[in-house]
Amino acid sequence: MSTPSTDTRRLFDVHRGAGAPRLASDRTPPPPATLKKWLRDMMLIREFELRCMQAYQDKKIGGFCHVYIGQEAVAVGCVAATKPEDPLVTAYRDHGHALARGMTARACMAEMFGRIDGCAKGKGGSMHMFDKPNNMFGGHGIVGAQTPLGLGLAFATKYEDEVMQNGRNKRVTLCFLGDGALNQGALHEAMNLAGLMDIPVVFVVENNGYSMGTSIHRGTTMAHDLKSKAIGYGIDAAVVEGMDVLECYWGMKQVVDDARERSRPWFIDLRCYRYKGHSMSDPRKYRTRDEEEAWESDDPIGKLERYMLENGVVTESETKDMWKDVKAEVRDCVAFADASPMPEAGELYTDVYMEPWGPYPGSSRPTFMGGAPNTPSFTAIDPKGEVL
Amino acid sequence: MSALREIEFRDALREAMTEEMRRDQRVFLLGEEVAHYNGAYKVSKGMLDEFGPRRIIDTPISESGFAGLAIGAAMQGLRPIVEFMSWSFSLVAADPILNNAPKMLYMSGGQFGCPVVFRGNDGAGGQLGSTHSWCVEGMYSNVPGLKMAIPATPDDAKGLLKTAIRDDDPVFFLESERMLGMKGHVPEGEEILVPFGQGRIRRAGADCTIATWGRPVHFALEAAEALAKEGIDCEVIDLRTIRPLDIGSVVRSVKKTSTCVVVDQSWSFGSPGSELAAQVHKHCFDDLDNFVHRVHTADVPAPYAYNLEQEYLPNARKICEAVRAATYNA
Numbered sequence: 108m109s110t111p112s113t114d115t116r117r118l119f120d121v122h123r124g125a126g127a128p129r130l131a132s133d134r135t136p137p138p139p140a141t142l143k144k145w146l147r148d149m150m151l152i153r154e155f156e157l158r159c160m161q162a163y164q165d166k167k168i169g170g171f172c173h174v175y176i177g178q179e180a181v182a183v184g185c186v187a188a189t190k191p192e193d194p195l196v197t198a199y200r201d202h203g204h205a206l207a208r209g210m211t212a213r214a215c216m217a218e219m220f221g222r223i224d225g226c227a228k229g230k231g232g233s234m235h236m237f238d239k240p241n242n243m244f245g246g247h248g249i250v251g252a253q254t255p256l257g258l259g260l261a262f263a264t265k266y267e268d269e270v271m272q273n274g275r276n277k278r279v280t281l282c283f284l285g286d287g288a289l290n291q292g293a294l295h296e297a298m299n300l301a302g303l304m305d306i307p308v309v310f311v312v313e314n315n316g317y318s319m320g321t322s323i324h325r326g327t328t329m330a331h332d333l334k335s336k337a338i339g340y341g342i343d344a345a346v347v348e349g350m351d352v353l354e355c356y357w358g359m360k361q362v363v364d365d366a367r368e369r370s371r372p373w374f375i376d377l378r379c380y381r382y383k384g385h386s387m388s389d390p391r392k393y394r395t396r397d398e399e400e401a402w403e404s405d406d407p408i409g410k411l412e413r414y415m416l417e418n419g420v421v422t423e424s425e426t427k428d429m430w431k432d433v434k435a436e437v438r439d440c441v442a443f444a445d446a447s448p449m450p451e452a453g454e455l456y457t458d459v460y461m462e463p464w465g466p467y468p469g470s471s472r473p474t475f476m477g478g479a480p481n482t483p484s485f486t487a488i489d490p491k492g493e494v495l
Numbered sequence: 496m497s498a499l500r501e502i503e504f505r506d507a508l509r510e511a512m513t514e515e516m517r518r519d520q521r522v523f524l525l526g527e528e529v530a531h532y533n534g535a536y537k538v539s540k541g542m543l544d545e546f547g548p549r550r551i552i553d554t555p556i557s558e559s560g561f562a563g564l565a566i567g568a569a570m571q572g573l574r575p576i577v578e579f580m581s582w583s584f585s586l587v588a589a590d591p592i593l594n595n596a597p598k599m600l601y602m603s604g605g606q607f608g609c610p611v612v613f614r615g616n617d618g619a620g621g622q623l624g625s626t627h628s629w630c631v632e633g634m635y636s637n638v639p640g641l642k643m644a645i646p647a648t649p650d651d652a653k654g655l656l657k658t659a660i661r662d663d664d665p666v667f668f669l670e671s672e673r674m675l676g677m678k679g680h681v682p683e684g685e686e687i688l689v690p691f692g693q694g695r696i697r698r699a700g701a702d703c704t705i706a707t708w709g710r711p712v713h714f715a716l717e718a719a720e721a722l723a724k725e726g727i728d729c730e731v732i733d734l735r736t737i738r739p740l741d742i743g744s745v746v747r748s749v750k751k752t753s754t755c756v757v758v759d760q761s762w763s764f765g766s767p768g769s770e771l772a773a774q775v776h777k778h779c780f781d782d783l784d785n786f787v788h789r790v791h792t793a794d795v796p797a798p799y800a801y802n803l804e805q806e807y808l809p810n811a812r813k814i815c816e817a818v819r820a821a822t823y824n825a
Contacts, residue, residue, distance in 0.1 A: 196567070225604070227602060227604030228604035229604075230602060231602045237603035237604065237606045238606075239606040244567070244571075245599075245603065245607075246602075247595075249590055252563070252591065252594065252595065255559060255560050255562070255563020256563055256591075257567060258560070258563065258564050258567060259565060259569075259571070260568070260570065260571050262568050263567065263568040264571065266568065266573060267572075267573075269549055270550060271520050293560065296557040296559050296560025296561075296563075297560050297564075299555065300554070300557060300560045303555065458600050458601045458603075459600070459639055460640065464739055465739060470600055470605040470608070471605050472604075472606065473605060481605055484661070485662060485663065486690075487658050487662040487664075487691045492690070492693050492741055493744075493746075494692035494740060494741055494742065494743070
């Protein structure tokens with residue numbers, strides 16, 4: 108099998124601290140079933156996002172909506188490098204990560220529509236996708252805010268291994284952020300703590316070159332070498348190709364395995380591009396059409412499709428069927444979301460507190476998790492009290 | 496029966512944490528100087544020796560980073576206790592403690608709770624100036640999704656903190672540097688769990704209800720003794736928690752006394768005191784002989800000079816004046 112086409116970007120540019128062992132590079136192509144799953148997952152995200160844009164225009168989706176088109180290889184390649192029990196947390200451009208992690212398109216679209224069958228009962232919206240069974244810890248709307256959370260998730264997995272002894276399963280947390288979050292203090296505090304405390308968290312910078320309308324060169328120092336941001340915190344760092352799912356997987360697999368083995372943080376400058384605007388209201392006047400076309404011609408889905416065709420993994424009629432299948436799934440999730448009821452007015456007061464008191468009736472799981480009530484483990488509030 | 500055991504407020508806090516950490520491996524303590532230094536105010540003294548560095552964790556000065564770490568750990572199933580050396584320093588961690596912890600359960604549609612306790616010194620210390628003298632209950636009690644406890648005595652400090660650690664919701668636990676050395680009776684060997692949302696009548700009286708919490712409870716009791724000599728018999732209610740707020744106990748008292756003074760050491764504008772006064776007006780409209788009088792910290796930044804700081808804070812003299820005004824004509 109030949110490797111997929113590459114361009115002049117350096118695919119895997121690594122900085123390691125003194126004494127760190129060599130990374131075990133393995134560029135064996137994954138088996139056909141895996142490649143097919145990746146291709147289908149990327150197609151699903153692409154089609155899902157296109158329909159989100161349409162539904163947004165139709166005013167079925169409110170608020171802000173940030174689509175992932177162009178970056179599909181990042182979520183799919185990174186998730187493929189992890190185990191299902193590894194925690195994942197990301198920022199507000201989160202539909203792709205949710206779907207790649209295994210959230211159903213139905214729960215995701217119903218959330219976009221603000222309906223009761225959404226992953227968060229319609230209380231979170233586009234920027235706040237949570238999926239506990241798949242260890243997806245959000246979807247966070249404040250730039251950089253998820254980076255200390257990712258640190259904490261990884262801290263907790265290490266704590267469980269070392270203090271609670273409930274299985275030394277050595278989980279690694281993937282904490283995604285955009286290049287705009289490089290300039291938030293929270294990230295730098297999180298990186299310092301991660302380096303200091305040997306926390307197995309991988310900070311994955313989805314470097315699409317723009318924080319909203321500000322190009323990385325206008326807002327960030329050392330934009331040509333983001334690794335330097337992490338090296339100062341004693342964190343190993345690498346550049347990984349994000350427009351090619353195979354390269355992304357191969358790079359991230361080495362990183363995730365190393366983080367798991369050595370219980371150390373990593374920082375990844377993952378080069379990618381968002382084809383659409385920052386959000387639905389962005390006319391993209393800060394960049395040229397030529398630039399966009401150059402990146403779009405490097406499309407990650409087309410690239411994997413060509414690779415699989417060239418290597419006899421799929422036939423053209425099979426990829427056509429895959430597109431058809433994905434389109435049907437997305438049509439179904441839109442119909443599902445449309446038919447799902449809006450949350451009842453009483454939902455306004457649920458899930459504020461685990462424990463029922465005053466105007467708050469307590470909490471329950473969303474419908475995709477069975478909808479059963481959450482039972483608090485301890486009653487803190489005097490049940491006889493007349494409280495507000 | 497052994498003699499009544501008296502311990503300091505800080506010892507009571509330590510006992511609560513220690514007992515809960517022995518009981519539940521998911522509980523750990525992190526913050527600045529909590530381990531090797533034995534706590535900036537010696538609250539965690541000796542805990543490193545008992546529990547080791549994996550559970551008593553020194554952090555660098557990175558409130559936003561370690562508060563966020565605790566929230567992520569809580570989402571994953573642990574039960575962190577975060578010590579802020581001063582709640583004044585929590586302002587740089589406003590995003591994690593206000594935007595993440597109290598909203599996670601709601602935003603995730605019931606998937607991820609945040610059983611985390613944030614605790615530390617709140618209110619003016621001893622002449623620390625404006626930046627170190629915050630009474631954060633004024634701002635933070637505004638946020639739904641969090642619970643807030645403010646103990647006034649060592650026994651309540653222990654009982655409320657144990658409840659806070661076991662609670663499945665995020666708890667903001669406000670202590671006072673001025674009170675850490677205060678001694679009081681705390682029963683030994685007994686399981687003390689003080690429920691939230693249940694005030695405590697610190698002094699029974701018939702003429703005027705003084706509703707307060709935290710350090711000003713002691714100013715109110717001092718005022719009540721002085722007023723008793725003038726023939727004004729005050730009932731002092733220590734609310735103990737702000738969220739939930741035990742409005743029932745205050746209403747029952749005001750229906751008896753017909754007058755009410757609220758004492759709150761935060762600024763008056765948009766404060767727990769203003770909320771409590773509004774609720775008393777609503778529930779006791781026909782019972783009140785006068786509007787609810789309020790004693791707050793002066794509406795200025797905290798001053799440094801000793802005499803100005805004393806005048807800035809609620810004190811017994813101001814409470815006496817408010818009670819006299821509230822009961823005048825009564």
